Amino acid sequence: MKLNRRALLQLSAATAALGFSGLAARAQAIDELVIAYNVTLPAWDPTTGPSAVNPTIQGIYQSVFDQYILQQPDLKPAPGLLTEWGWNEDKTKVSMTVREGVKWHDGSDFTAEDVAWSLTRAADPATGNPIQFVWGTLANIKAEGNKVTADVAQFDPTIFKWMYFLTGYVLPKAYYEKVGAEGFEAAPVGTGPYMVEKFERNAFVRLKANENYWGGAPEFKTVTIKFVTDAAARVAEVESGNSHVTLEVPYEEYDRLKATLTGVAKPVSDIGMIFLNDIDVMLDANVRKAAAHAIDKQAIIDRLLSGYGVKIDTLETPEYDAYDPTITVEYSPEKAVELLAASGYSVDNPVKFKIQTTKGFKPKDYEMVQAIVGLWRKVGIEAEIEVYEIAKHYELRAADQLAPAAFYNWGNSVGDPTTSTGFAMFGPSPHSVWDGKDLIDMIGPLWGEKDETKRIDGWKAVDRYIAENALVIPLLQYVQPILSAPGVVVTPHASGALLPHLMKRA
Amino acid sequence: MRSVERCLTLLRAVLSRLATTLITLIGVAVIVFFVIRVVPGNPIAMMVAPGATEADIAALKAQYGLDKSIPVQFGIWLSGVVHGDFGTSITTRQPVLSLVLSRLPATLELSVMALIIAMILGGFAALTGTRLRGTRTEAAIDVGNGMALSVPDFLWGLLLILGFGVLLPVFHISGRVTPSLDLPFVTNFYLTEALLRLRFDLWADIVSHMFLPALALAIPLAAIIGQLLKQSLKETMHLDYVTLSRTKGYGENHVILREALPNAILPTLTLVGVQFTFLIGGTVIIERLFSYEGLGNMAIDAVINRDLPLIQGIVILFALIFTLVNLAVDLCYAALNPRLRHG
Numbered sequence: 001m002k003l004n005r006r007a008l009l010q011l012s013a014a015t016a017a018l019g020f021s022g023l024a025a026r027a028q029a030i031d032e033l034v035i036a037y038n039v040t041l042p043a044w045d046p047t048t049g050p051s052a053v054n055p056t057i058q059g060i061y062q063s064v065f066d067q068y069i070l071q072q073p074d075l076k077p078a079p080g081l082l083t084e085w086g087w088n089e090d091k092t093k094v095s096m097t098v099r100e101g102v103k104w105h106d107g108s109d110f111t112a113e114d115v116a117w118s119l120t121r122a123a124d125p126a127t128g129n130p131i132q133f134v135w136g137t138l139a140n141i142k143a144e145g146n147k148v149t150a151d152v153a154q155f156d157p158t159i160f161k162w163m164y165f166l167t168g169y170v171l172p173k174a175y176y177e178k179v180g181a182e183g184f185e186a187a188p189v190g191t192g193p194y195m196v197e198k199f200e201r202n203a204f205v206r207l208k209a210n211e212n213y214w215g216g217a218p219e220f221k222t223v224t225i226k227f228v229t230d231a232a233a234r235v236a237e238v239e240s241g242n243s244h245v246t247l248e249v250p251y252e253e254y255d256r257l258k259a260t261l262t263g264v265a266k267p268v269s270d271i272g273m274i275f276l277n278d279i280d281v282m283l284d285a286n287v288r289k290a291a292a293h294a295i296d297k298q299a300i301i302d303r304l305l306s307g308y309g310v311k312i313d314t315l316e317t318p319e320y321d322a323y324d325p326t327i328t329v330e331y332s333p334e335k336a337v338e339l340l341a342a343s344g345y346s347v348d349n350p351v352k353f354k355i356q357t358t359k360g361f362k363p364k365d366y367e368m369v370q371a372i373v374g375l376w377r378k379v380g381i382e383a384e385i386e387v388y389e390i391a392k393h394y395e396l397r398a399a400d401q402l403a404p405a406a407f408y409n410w411g412n413s414v415g416d417p418t419t420s421t422g423f424a425m426f427g428p429s430p431h432s433v434w435d436g437k438d439l440i441d442m443i444g445p446l447w448g449e450k451d452e453t454k455r456i457d458g459w460k461a462v463d464r465y466i467a468e469n470a471l472v473i474p475l476l477q478y479v480q481p482i483l484s485a486p487g488v489v490v491t492p493h494a495s496g497a498l499l500p501h502l503m504k505r506a
Numbered sequence: 507m508r509s510v511e512r513c514l515t516l517l518r519a520v521l522s523r524l525a526t527t528l529i530t531l532i533g534v535a536v537i538v539f540f541v542i543r544v545v546p547g548n549p550i551a552m553m554v555a556p557g558a559t560e561a562d563i564a565a566l567k568a569q570y571g572l573d574k575s576i577p578v579q580f581g582i583w584l585s586g587v588v589h590g591d592f593g594t595s596i597t598t599r600q601p602v603l604s605l606v607l608s609r610l611p612a613t614l615e616l617s618v619m620a621l622i623i624a625m626i627l628g629g630f631a632a633l634t635g636t637r638l639r640g641t642r643t644e645a646a647i648d649v650g651n652g653m654a655l656s657v658p659d660f661l662w663g664l665l666l667i668l669g670f671g672v673l674l675p676v677f678h679i680s681g682r683v684t685p686s687l688d689l690p691f692v693t694n695f696y697l698t699e700a701l702l703r704l705r706f707d708l709w710a711d712i713v714s715h716m717f718l719p720a721l722a723l724a725i726p727l728a729a730i731i732g733q734l735l736k737q738s739l740k741e742t743m744h745l746d747y748v749t750l751s752r753t754k755g756y757g758e759n760h761v762i763l764r765e766a767l768p769n770a771i772l773p774t775l776t777l778v779g780v781q782f783t784f785l786i787g788g789t790v791i792i793e794r795l796f797s798y799e800g801l802g803n804m805a806i807d808a809v810i811n812r813d814l815p816l817i818q819g820i821v822i823l824f825a826l827i828f829t830l831v832n833l834a835v836d837l838c839y840a841a842l843n844p845r846l847r848h849g
Contacts, residue, residue, distance in 0.1 A: 042597040043598050043599050045599075049596070049597065049599055050549065050596060050597050050811060051597060125565060128569055130566070133559065181599070185599065185600070198685065200682075200685075200799055201605075201799070202799040202804055202807065203682060203685075203797070203799035204685045206685045206686070222686075224685045224686070226797060227797060228680050228797045229806075230794055232664060232667070233667065233796065233797060236667045236671050236672050236679055240675045240679060242671070242678065242679060242680065391548070391551070391812050394551035395548050397551075398563070399551075430559075
């Protein structure tokens, strides 16, 4: 065959036609909403295995399944599948009222039996629910009519908050028992706003609107969530029009693209912090306090995160129940120098320790630590940076073997102090590396405190004690950037979950 | 009689290579099993919930069989493998074997497409450079080859996304197929099956998804093929039999394609075989970049989540592919090389 100019042109035209053939929908109005999601969905059961405690995929779960209690975009609870809930007078029993008229995706009726079964299953260690230790505080769970009751085996003031947190999902008793775990994985059924139409692991999930959804049918009738884990690829997805919505893009890209696309950037319940381990030089209060006072958090947010972040001085963000704006840690390099001098350290004779950080796990994590180390150097702290993977962080933290300082991010989408300050700072918790007895004694009684006002005040006092003694260095509350096509209005959720049923046409 | 002897020799060689392959796979299995358990980061620490007690952590370890010693874990795993059970993925709770086998076709199709593109581009560059040797076109081809080689495949991927996904949106930049399409396939070889079923609409959609990642993988390989083939052709063009065919009055195109190419292509073929294994390895990053649902993409997720059984399964499969490809290349070489073919 002779390859002449004419043949070459014909070949080029054929290639272009081939490419365009798959993209016909791009020019049309948004009929099928396409979301470029930042993580993949490994498994469908939202109550078992590692996926169940992965905060980043809860948005997908919440599109298909309902939680016991609805969580509103501002993190506050609202009636969901449960319309009423509470304890009896002496807090030895709980009772819940179940919404009537709700249907499962397979058309069967949702009942109180489903709620009782889901709670019982979650409390059974054999099912592999990672939060079993919470659900196990309820016993003798019974359904009668549209009421569910249970005995309180061990009082947990946060039990109802867990009902809109990790693993707090209601699954269909009859369907699950009929198809088993494998069948459920292949064809999940929930009561949520969307039904699973097609799922390709590592690729996409295609959802169809649940027209009978008790909260009202979603506006977009078909939603495809594509798993695009690379940030640059997500930017290209929305920029090219292949996807209509994406999240967690670099802030620089967000600023560039929000001129042509719609951008929304709101604080989420995810914070950046530095764990201090009570070993070596961190046993010296002057060193800890100096390290805290020497960090200009606002400058870091402004310069490294393009202003997308909220400075925090406790592990509570403004949306959390125990947030106390009067607890502050001022930026004062002078005070840091004084404190270090009191312990015999100076710029010429710096205190030395190691700080661990991830690189690229959270936006500008490594760069933030570099900036902090630079600020510390100016006051007489010489910190050596060690980069590690997030998996290593978890392992070291569980074994209480973190370096004297370790950067990490902490999520707490229910906003209760137990799931922020509590688990991060209570010595016996596998997530805490501060083992000081004073703090353990302060926190201990709060786990079972039945008076809510007293409980929250108690946590505020704990936060104040932690800030005054610099037992941890809270840095910032993250802001989640979301980009959408001009025709789509996204309602951000403070938990960080990107929920398609909260998206509307402009 | 002589051909029977040759067949027996070939059979012995194949069996010997298969035995070596088996030993290699066992070695890989041992190394991978122990290494991934020694490196920092374990899956249990990643799924421990806030507030979990020591007993909760111990129960989780027992549930995933990680409470036993590493040699005991290896024994259990090896015994399962012998019976075709590669274990269950920690993150997906699916059998590892079915997971990796479901993703393998996607990676194989991508790799083969990349190889075909690389051979077309590289072959075209080599033949054009040889035909127009000593001209500016040859110099331009050499410069192009140098550029293609010096830029890594993932960077080509980003450039292609920007060029043909964003600026000139001609091709799809993520996934393997448009989610809204109904796929009538019974295997996961989508591209092949679409062709066999004469579903050219689906075929075009799949090609439109695969083209950019395949091209990103192919460009560096095309440069290598182009350089080596051109060099081989140049050397062959000076041989006596080529000069003789010129003397007989054959045109330059005939001389290059019919006389020089069959001999010059042998070293390139060997190289292509070796490079194909590297190409499959390269799919890990490219699949991630293009959100392509292949084995490489799954491998990254498995490593991030410390999904030990899945990592083991994927690595074993990659090792198996590498050894089999090398075996196939050796056999092809034996079949095509006249000296080996005729004993």
